[in-house]
Amino acid sequence: MTQPVSPPRDSTAKVPEAPPPAWRGLLARADVRTLSLLGVLAALIVVGGITKPDEFLDTRNLQLVLTQASVVGVVTVGMTFVIVSGGIDLSVGAIVALASVWATTVATQEYGFAGILFTAIIVGVGCGLVNGVLIAYGAMVPFIATLAMLASARGLALQITDGKTQIVTVPSVLDLGERDAYVLGIPPLVLVFAVVTIIGWLVLNRTTFGRRTVAVGGNPEAARLAGIDVRRQRLYLYLLSGLCCGIAAFLLIVLSGSGQNTNGNLYELDAIAAAIIGGTLLTGGRGTITGSVLGVLIFFTITNIFALNNLQSDVQQIAKGAIIVAAVLVQRRTASTT
Amino acid sequence: MAPEQPLLSMSGITKSFPGVRALDGVDLDVQAGEVHCLLGQNGAGKSTLIKVLAGAHQPDTGRLRWRGEDVTLRSPIAAMRLGIATIYQELDLVEHLSVAENVHLGHEPTTAGFVVRGKAAKESTAALLGRLGHPEVDPARLVGELSAAQQQIVSMARALSHDVRLIVMDEPSAALDPDEVDNLFRIVGDLTAAGVAVVYISHRLEEIRRIGDRVTVLKDGRAVANGLPAKTTPTREVVALMTGRNVEYVFPDRPVSPPPGDPVLEVRGLTRQGEFEPLDLDVRPGEIVGLAGLVGSGRSEILETVYGARKPTSGQVLVEGRALKPGSVRAAVRAGLGLAPEERKAQALLMLESVTRNVSVSSMSRFSRGGWIDRGAELGAARAATRELSLRPDNPSVPVRTLSGGNQQKAVLARWLLRGCKVLLLDEPTRGVDVGARAELYAVIRRLADEGLAVLLVSSEVPEVLGLADRVLVLREGRVVHTAPARELDEHRVLDLVMEGSPAS
Numbered sequence: 001m002t003q004p005v006s007p008p009r010d011s012t013a014k015v016p017e018a019p020p021p022a023w024r025g026l027l028a029r030a031d032v033r034t035l036s037l038l039g040v041l042a043a044l045i046v047v048g049g050i051t052k053p054d055e056f057l058d059t060r061n062l063q064l065v066l067t068q069a070s071v072v073g074v075v076t077v078g079m080t081f082v083i084v085s086g087g088i089d090l091s092v093g094a095i096v097a098l099a100s101v102w103a104t105t106v107a108t109q110e111y112g113f114a115g116i117l118f119t120a121i122i123v124g125v126g127c128g129l130v131n132g133v134l135i136a137y138g139a140m141v142p143f144i145a146t147l148a149m150l151a152s153a154r155g156l157a158l159q160i161t162d163g164k165t166q167i168v169t170v171p172s173v174l175d176l177g178e179r180d181a182y183v184l185g186i187p188p189l190v191l192v193f194a195v196v197t198i199i200g201w202l203v204l205n206r207t208t209f210g211r212r213t214v215a216v217g218g219n220p221e222a223a224r225l226a227g228i229d230v231r232r233q234r235l236y237l238y239l240l241s242g243l244c245c246g247i248a249a250f251l252l253i254v255l256s257g258s259g260q261n262t263n264g265n266l267y268e269l270d271a272i273a274a275a276i277i278g279g280t281l282l283t284g285g286r287g288t289i290t291g292s293v294l295g296v297l298i299f300f301t302i303t304n305i306f307a308l309n310n311l312q313s314d315v316q317q318i319a320k321g322a323i324i325v326a327a328v329l330v331q332r333r334t335a336s337t338t
Numbered sequence: 339m340a341p342e343q344p345l346l347s348m349s350g351i352t353k354s355f356p357g358v359r360a361l362d363g364v365d366l367d368v369q370a371g372e373v374h375c376l377l378g379q380n381g382a383g384k385s386t387l388i389k390v391l392a393g394a395h396q397p398d399t400g401r402l403r404w405r406g407e408d409v410t411l412r413s414p415i416a417a418m419r420l421g422i423a424t425i426y427q428e429l430d431l432v433e434h435l436s437v438a439e440n441v442h443l444g445h446e447p448t449t450a451g452f453v454v455r456g457k458a459a460k461e462s463t464a465a466l467l468g469r470l471g472h473p474e475v476d477p478a479r480l481v482g483e484l485s486a487a488q489q490q491i492v493s494m495a496r497a498l499s500h501d502v503r504l505i506v507m508d509e510p511s512a513a514l515d516p517d518e519v520d521n522l523f524r525i526v527g528d529l530t531a532a533g534v535a536v537v538y539i540s541h542r543l544e545e546i547r548r549i550g551d552r553v554t555v556l557k558d559g560r561a562v563a564n565g566l567p568a569k570t571t572p573t574r575e576v577v578a579l580m581t582g583r584n585v586e587y588v589f590p591d592r593p594v595s596p597p598p599g600d601p602v603l604e605v606r607g608l609t610r611q612g613e614f615e616p617l618d619l620d621v622r623p624g625e626i627v628g629l630a631g632l633v634g635s636g637r638s639e640i641l642e643t644v645y646g647a648r649k650p651t652s653g654q655v656l657v658e659g660r661a662l663k664p665g666s667v668r669a670a671v672r673a674g675l676g677l678a679p680e681e682r683k684a685q686a687l688l689m690l691e692s693v694t695r696n697v698s699v700s701s702m703s704r705f706s707r708g709g710w711i712d713r714g715a716e717l718g719a720a721r722a723a724t725r726e727l728s729l730r731p732d733n734p735s736v737p738v739r740t741l742s743g744g745n746q747q748k749a750v751l752a753r754w755l756l757r758g759c760k761v762l763l764l765d766e767p768t769r770g771v772d773v774g775a776r777a778e779l780y781a782v783i784r785r786l787a788d789e790g791l792a793v794l795l796v797s798s799e800v801p802e803v804l805g806l807a808d809r810v811l812v813l814r815e816g817r818v819v820h821t822a823p824a825r826e827l828d829e830h831r832v833l834d835l836v837m838e839g840s841p842a843s
Contacts, residue, residue: 207709208702215699218688225647225685226700226753227671285690 033279033331037294044298048305055308060179063187069300070193071096071251072270073293077200078244079271080292082237084204086217086284087142089241091131091149092248092271096264098153099123099249104166104259113172116253121246127153128242132235146238150268157261166259177254189251196247201289213237217284273320274299277327298323343406345370345535346391346422346504351400353386360386361397362559368504373526373536375546375568378556379580379799384539387556388506391537392424393417423497424506431489431496433482438463440481441496466495469528471521487518494525505529506537511545523549541632543573543837555579573834581800581829588777589805590784592824597624600659602792603675603761605644608653613639614816616653621761621792626783628795628807628824632836636816637796638680641763644794645677646670657761671700676754678747680765680796686750693734693741694720697752704756723752727782744768744775751782761792768802780806800832812836 048056055061075092082089102108103120111118127149134145168174175181176188183191204210212233215223224230245264252263276282277298278291299320306316344367353361361383368374378384389395390402393411402409404420411417417424431440438459439446447458463477472491475484481492490510497505507526511519526536526549540546546553550568554561555576562579601620608617614636621627631637642648644655649665656662663669679685688696697720698705705716720734729741729748738749747767754762767783768776783806787793797803803810804824812820812827812835820835 206711206713208706208711209709211695211699211702211711214691214695215688218690219684221684222686222688223699224667225645225677225679227668228699229668285688 034288034290034294036330037278037291037298041294041298041301044301044305048301048308051305052308056305061304061308063190065300065304066190066193066297067187067255068303069296070189071248071255072267072274072300073193073296074196074244074248074251075264075267076271076274076292076296077196077289078241079268080200080275080278080280080287080289081204081213082142082241083272083275083280083282084217084284084287085213085234085237086220087135087234087237088146088272088282089131089238090143090146090268091127091153092241092245093264093267094150094153094157095124095127095242095245096249096252096267097261098127098157098160099246100252100259100263101157101160101166101261102259103249104168104253105160106166109168109170112170116168116170116173117250120250120253121243124242124244124246124249125239126242127245128239129235131242132238135238136231136234154261157263161259161261163261168253168257168259173254174257177257189255192247192251196244197289197293204287204289209233209236214285217281217286219285270296270299273324277324279331295327344368344403345405347401347403348387348391349401349403351387351390351397351402353390353395353397359559361390363400364556364559364561365564366554366561367565368535368537370503370535371530371533372551373530373538373549373568374565375550375553376537376539376556377541377546377553377576377580382556382580383559384556385508386559388424388508388537388539391417391422391506393422394424418500421501421503422506423500423502423504425490425493425497425508425510427508427512431481431492434480436478436480437467437475437484437492437495438477440492441466441477441499443496445499462499463495466498467491469498470494470525487514490514502534504535504537506539508539509541510538511540511542519545541837543576557581574830577830577833577837581833588780590781592626592784592808593624593788597622599623602658603644603794604654604656604659606654606656608640608643608655609651610639610643610648611651614643614813615818617818619794619811621794623760623790623792624787625809626787626793626795626807628797628803628810629813630797630800630803630810630832630836631813632798635813635836637798637813638765639816640813641677641765641794641796642679644670645675645763647677671757671759674758674760675763676700676757676759676761677763678750678754678765678767680769682743682746682750682770686753687738687746689737689739691738693724693729693736693738693749696738696749697723697734697756700753701757719756720752723756724749726755727752728778742772742775743770744772744779747771747779748782751786755786759791761794762786764793764795766797767795768797768799800829800836804829804832 075096079089079092099120102123103116108115108119131146131149134140135142181188186194204213212223212228215226215228216230216233220230249263253259274295275287275292277295278288278293280287280292302319303316306319346368348364348366351361351364352359364383364387366387376384376387386395390397393414393416396412402411409420432443435443438456441463442459447455447462449455460477464473467473467475467477470491472488475488475491481489484492510522514522526538529536538550546568552565553563553568553571553576554565555563557580599622601622603621605617605619609615617640619627629637629640639648643650646662646665646667646669654661657673657675660673662673683689688699694717698716702711705712705719717734724734725732727748729745729752738746741749764783768779771779783793795803795807804827807824810822810824810827810832811818812832814836
């Protein structure tokens with residue numbers, strides 16, 4: 001029997017080839033795409049600063065942008081994993097709605113802060129579990145399975161609320177949503193978004209889970225023949241997306257002080273669009289958390305600038321569409337030249 | 339037009355793909371009303387030649403004359419307009435459309451240019467199917483519901499729905515049972531009687547004897563014989579033409595005596611209905627066992643079933659005496675099997691990723707703790723494994739897609755080397771690998787065996803199996819027809835076996 005190859009012993013005699021430090025890795029990977037996204041964001045900030053210098057650059061306003069971006073941002077991190085694996089999750093908005101209303105029923109609120117948080121996450125993960133089982137073991141196409149979840153979760157959310165807004169009465173939850181609430185000097189929602197982003201980046205880039213995700217998305221047949229349990233990986237990915245939806249639902253409860261069945265409307269489109277703008281291949285196998293998060297920030301900065309300049313949401317929507325097209329065209333050009 | 343002027347005359351056709359010269363100055367003359375057979379081993383250039391003829395490939399150089407006039411076939415439509423139709427081995431039908439819709443795809447009978455006259459299409463389709471001896475096929479049925487043989491008839495009806503003067507058939511009998519083959523030959527007879535020329539590709543010499551008029555033999559991208567009489571040329575001569583080789587591959591020495599020890603891989607009665615019959619084989623550590631056979635002989639299916647990628651109908655695979663869970667790749671990998679599949683890019687490689695990640699993908703648990711990858715250890719191990727195989731360039735951080743075919747194959751081998759596998763299953767290990775790089779790959783495979791790996795090798799290139807393996811199993815249509823030490827076989831005999839089913843005179 002041949003033994004597994006170990007790194008050669010004499011490699012310690014030579015200079016062991018340590019991976020470059022993380023910051024250099026970040027810099028090296030700050031490729032054209034990431035730089036161009038940063039450039040777009042910087043340009044938007046300049047535009048905002050010029051058109052509404054006092055209002056846009058106000059710390060309060062910037063905090064508001066980040067806080068609003070946090071909810072969709074957390075959903076986008078989960079969505080990025082799913083898309084990198086070659087899947088899609090259309091049900092994220094509906095799961096956020098269902099989790100937010102389930103976590104704000106009178107019965108749940110009796111258990112206070114922990115009850116709301118726990119319920120939001122369990123409902124999110126539970127929906128993800130259903131998605132994942134249908135897709136991974138029921139061999140359903142992700143588009144269809146999550147479309148079905150979208151419809152049912154919204155329906156269930158409506159049934160729970162009967163269309164009424166459920167006001168949160170738990171003070172500790174409401175406190176987190178106050179304008180001047182800070183944790184470690186950061187608005188709590190933004191802190192959660194940052195933590196989810198960092199964990200997402202680490203998981204995608206530094207763990208076996210991330211590697212398997214990329215492998216399953218890049219070439220499922222090769223992944224299977226390499227000995228990866230493709231189905232289990234798919235299940236985990238939809239669980240992860242559901243978890244992110246649960247966290248986002250909690251953030252939304254904090255932000256709005258309520259739970260509504262109309263919550264999370266069209267989050268799926270925002271999250272998919274942000275991931276695509278960030279350079280995630282819709283066919284799977286390639287994508288970055290950094291790009292997706294920048295995509296989210298670009299979206300919300302535009303929304304804010306437009307709102308400050310009294311442009312209506314119809315104009316915002318048109319601009320978003322144009323940005324998606326432009327981003328994909330630019331990426332195709334950079335992809336073909338490299 | 340002089341009567342003996344050929345219908346089609348190709349001369350000096352060359353066609354290169356990156357790294358391969360697929361056609362190297364091929365001539366081919368086809369007369370109206372004849373069955374002209376194309377023979378050659380896999381990779382001889384038959385497929386490329388018929389794609390040139392079908393307008394699917396543009397030749398680099400060479401001349402194509404159709405009824406005495408120079409023509410250029412810029413697209414499949416241009417070929418169709420001249421009256422050249424091609425029936426490919428992989429049927430190109432749309433499963434979700436009806437028979438009639440498939441037959442008329444692209445030239446539907448219409449009213450006012452766009453309203454499809456469905457009834458007319460069905461009627462003409464029914465007429466065509468009747469002419470082809472299959473009136474029972476309903477033109478309104480979906481093609482996906484038909485049997486393979488019926489689909490082939492539909493494909494043929496499509497070819498005949500054009501005003502066709504030359505039909506190319508690429509191994510049309512491969513998917514047919516004997517009755518259907520008889521019907522096929524009757525159709526071919528009708529066509530040629532009507533003056534249509536048929537270019538017929540088959541591996542089966544007996545078919546060529548039955549219906550062929552002339553034979554052109556291709557080898558390594560050249561026509562080594564043009565227009566031999568199909569009925570009277572001795573088998574021995576045809577086989578010699580197919581195998582006489584310009585490039586002599588250098589094979590590593592094999593050990594004098596078979597390696598001692600118990601078999602590490604045992605296959606017992608392994609069967610997959612419709613693909614291969616019960617198979618028994620043993621592979622010992624240090625031994626290379628080869629499976630020789632043509633396309634459709636069940637070679638790849640056997641390998642993938644051993645690996646658990648296909649579920650067997652019955653039978654067992656044992657590694658070191660322990661039975662594997664059938665149909666589970668993960669069980670096979672855990673037990674120490676590794677597969678280098680036939681379609682490297684589609685089945686083995688993560689083309690967007692680096693060599694390191696391609697090599698480490700099956701051994702990630704070795705560089706990780708709690709799911710956290712130690713990238714230094716990963717890189718070091720990948721480097722060690724790729725160096726051991728002399729993979730070029732000596733930098734595992736480069737994207738795997740930038741590597742040559744031979745080095746991509748080495749990356750796949752390095753994956754299993756790193757995993758520490760005991761049995762290596764190699765499916766067409768030198769497909770897409772430059773001639774020059776093959777010898778090196780052969781040496782690598784032999785060295786891995788010498789170091790104690792058991793190797794099960796599948797190849798459609800007979801010299802490769804004979805040169806590399808210690809023991810050879812010859813397959814024909816899913817059945818082992820002969821087993822012998824490689825040194826007791828030669829290429830002619832193996833080709834006789836795979837083509838005729840029994841040793842020829």
